[in-house]
């Protein structure tokens with residue numbers, strides 16, 4: 671079914687363009703999460719029905735379920751040394767291809783799958799492209815044990831970058847916290863402007879309790895930017 675909302679039409683345009691430009695018979699593909707990636711997965715299902723031999727590693731249980739519904743054959747990441755390509759969305763992307771991801775709480779699997787992919791293509795609607803990352807709250811996946819303590823360490827780290835005022839927000843709230851596919855919590859950080867994403871990104875994983883963070887730097891090779899009129903631009907980043 672064709673979407674009616676302009677942003678959804680832009681997401682569909684990006685997903686379709688990704689199929690047109692990148693998909694080749696025989697490919698093994700990382701299947702991203704979120705609504706934009708899901709347009710891609712649906713379009714991939716159509717290709718499978720046309721006879722394409724493709725298979726994918728899903729980056730969330732939601733994408734796994736959709737892929738099964740669409741008839742896209744699945745692979746286990748354990749059995750894959752390298753993927754040809756990952757197609758995945760983003761919550762924000764700057765002109766250098768640095769991204770904030772994890773709005774759908776899937777950042778851990780998304781980063782693991784992107785890492786084993788020869789190429790990673792970000793599919794976004796044009797509202798996601800920004801000059802400076804940070805308006806979208808940065809998601810950080812933490813283990814449940816001592817999550818406040820981990821959060822305080824994160825606050826200290828942000829303070830070193832002049833970002834120390836952001837409150838600690840547990841996604842879903844304490845009464846009903848969001849639990850990721852791997853059983854963790856998400857802390858969302860309203861940082862407003864992340865001026866030094868490259869310097870900040872490697873420091874999160876030094877904090878015990880942090881499982882993964884939603885800054886994806888040096889990961890995307892290309893981006894496909896969809897527009898509500900159905901057109902889409904391909905931007906190469908390397």
Ligand SMILES: O=C(CO)[C@H](O)[C@H](O)COP(=O)(O)O
Pocket residue numbers: 681702703704705706707758759760761770771772773774775776777780
């Ligand atoms: O990172 C993600 C999920 O963890 C998604 O790629 C991101 O949230 C974009 O989603 P959408 O395509 O629905 O806007």
